[in-house]
Amino acid sequence: MKKCNVFVLLFLMFGLIAAPSLFAANVTLTIWGRDIPDDSADHLYVRDLIAGFQAKNPDIKINYVALGDPGLMDKTKITMASGSGLPDIFQTWGGSVMGGYADAGHLLDLTAELKSVPGSLAAQQAMTWKGKIYGVAPFFAVAGIFVNEGIFKANNLKVPTTIEEFDKVCDTLLAKGIQPFACGEKDKWPALALYMYLVNRYGGDASAQAAARKIPYNSEPFVKAAQLYQSWIKKGYFGATPLGEAYGDAQQLMATGKAAMHVTGSWMCAQYSNPDFTDQTLGFYAFPAFKSGGVGTVYDIMGMTDIGFAATKAAAGKKDAVVKFMKYAMSVEACQSDPGRICSVPGVKAKSTLTAQASAVFASAKTVTFWWDQDLPPSVTSPLNDTIQSFFLPETDVKKALTAFETLCVENIGPVKK
C-alpha cells in the first residue's frame, strides 16, 4: 500500500512538473492589428478578443502586434509586396486593397470554413473577393448624419427628411452663427461620404456602373452631385475655412456644439456618446433622398468594414487555429464588449442610443455601397479624394475636375465599354 502511495505521489509530482509543457501553446498566431489592446473605449473589443480567445484556447498563443494606422497599412503593403515575413492574420477593411493581396496569391481561402458563420451579408461581401472568402468583419461602419439634437431643438428645426430641406435648415443655422456641417476636409477623405450619398441620390447605382466602366465619372449624376456639393460649400455650410479643418477639428466642432451636423461613419458613435468627449446630445440619422427627381433612396447606404480580419498564406499550416480565431471574433461573447460600433453579428445589443440608431440605419439598408477609396483600384483612390477636395475651391470647375479624373480612370481601369 505504501509502495502504491509512493507511486501515486511520484506520478502527481511528475504531472505537476510536466503539466505546463504538456499544456503549453503549440500554435502561435501572429496578428497585425490597428488598435492597442488597452482600456480605451474603442479598443475594448480587440483587448477582450485576445484575452477571451487566449483563455478559451490555451493551446493557441496569440502574438498580437498593434501598429496603428497608417503603420498597419504601410507594413502590410511592404510585406505583401515582398511576399515574405507575412503575419498569419491582419486587420483589414477588405475591398480592393485586400483583393489586391488575394490576386497576388498571398491570402488564405477560407470560403468553406467561414461561409456559414452568422453575420450580415454586407460584412461578408466586404471580406469576399472574386467569390472567395478570406476573413471576417465583426463590425461594420455606415455613413449617416450625426445631428446635434440640442441645437435643432433650440432653433425649432427638424432634421431634414429630403435633400431639398437642407438649404432652409442650413440657412437658419448660419443666421444663428452655427456652422451647419462639420467636415474636416483638410484630411481629404472626410468629404467622400457626403459626395457618395449625393451621387447615389442623383443616379442610384451610378458609382457601381462607373466602376464597371459602363458610364464615365463625368456623367450626369457625378457632375450634378459635385455642383450641389460646391454650391453648399460656397454658401458657407461647411464653415469659412473648410480646407483648414482636419477631421479631428470637425469632431471638436461637433463636440462643443459649434457645428450642427456631421456626415461621417458610425465609428464616431462611441466618442459622440462619451461624456468625456462631448457634453452635447447627438443623434444619428440616415441620409435623406430627393423629394423629387432623384433615383437613390434613403435605404441606399454607404459604408464598409469597421473591423475585419483576413488570413494569409503564412497560416496555411495552422488553418484550424485561424478558423477558430475567426469564428471567435464573430461570436456574441467577443463582440459584446465593444461600446460603439455596429456589430454585424446577430444577437449583439447596441450599448448606446447612437449605436442603436446607427444599427437601425444599417438594418434598414437595401443596398450598401463600399467606400470608393477602399473599393476602387488603389491607383485611382488618392486622385479621387484630391478631385473631391478640389470642389472646396470656389474657382474649381467641377465638370472639368471630374473629366480629368475620368481620364485617369481610363488609363488605370480602362475605357467605358460601349
Next chain:
Amino acid sequence: MGEVNTMAVKPDRPRSIQGTRRRHRPAEIIVTVVLSILALFVIFPFVIPFLFAAKTQLEFAYHPWAWPKSFQVKNFIDAWKAVRIDKGLINTLIVCIGSIVCTIPPAALSGYVFARYRSRFTEILFYLILIGYFIPVQMVLVPLYKMEVATHINDTLYGLFLPMAAFGIPFWTLIYRSFFKSLPNELAEAARIDGAGHWSVLFRIMFPLAQPATVLAVLLVFIGAWNDYLLSLVLLTDQNNFTMQLRVASFLNAYGTDRMPRYAAAAIISAAPTVILYIIGHRGIIKGTLAGAIKE
C-alpha cells in the same frame, strides 16, 4: 555727435559702452523685438504640447489655447503605460549605439583614406560609395526586407541598425573626407619624421584632431537612429523589439489627433530624450558643424 568723442576716450570704458548703447538703442530695440518674435516661433511649438497635455479632452475641446484649469497627469500616465517606455528605451539605446558603432569607425577610416591616399582607384571607390547617399530608403524597402527575411536577421535589433549604418556610412564618409582634407598635411609629415607609422599618425594625430567631426557624427547618428520610424516599422515585428519611436507612433496612430491631450503627452515623452541630448550636446554639434565649414 558727442558719441564719437566718448569712443575715443580709452580709459573710460564703461562710459564708452554706455555711449555706444545710447547711440544704437533704437536699432537694438528693433533687433531685440524681431529676434524675440522669431524666438517665439521656435519656442511656441515646444510650449503648445504642454498646454494641450495638461487638459481634459473636453477642456481642450472648448478652450484649446487657454491656460489649463488643473494639470492632468493622467494623460502622461496613459501615454507612458501604452508606450511602455522601459522596453522601448532599452531597444532604442541598443539600436542607437549599434548604429553609431557600425557607422562612425568605417566612415572615419574610409574618409581618412579617401582624403590622404588619393589615387584614381580611391577616387572611383569614393564616388561608388557616395552613390549610396543618393538612394532613398523608401526605394529599397522591399528588397531590403526580402534580404533580411532570407538571412533571418529581420525582427532583430542588429537587423535594424545594420541597414541604418549602411545608409549612414556614405554621408559620414563624405563629411570625414572633407574634414581630413582640411587638416594640414604637415602635421602627418612631422609625425612621420618623428618615427610614427601609418596607424600612429591616424590614431594619435588625425583622429584626435577630428574630434569635432566625431562628436557631430555621434550626436547626429544617435538622433537619426532615435527618430527612425520607417525602417523600424518594416523590419521589426515582435512587439518586444519595438523601439521608442515605433511605440509612440503606434500609440499616436491608434488614438489619433481626436484625443489631442493624450497625443500631446505621448509626443512630449517621445521627444524628451532627443531634446535633452541636444541641450547637453548642442555645443558639440555647433562646434563640429562650424569646424568643418570654416576649414573647408
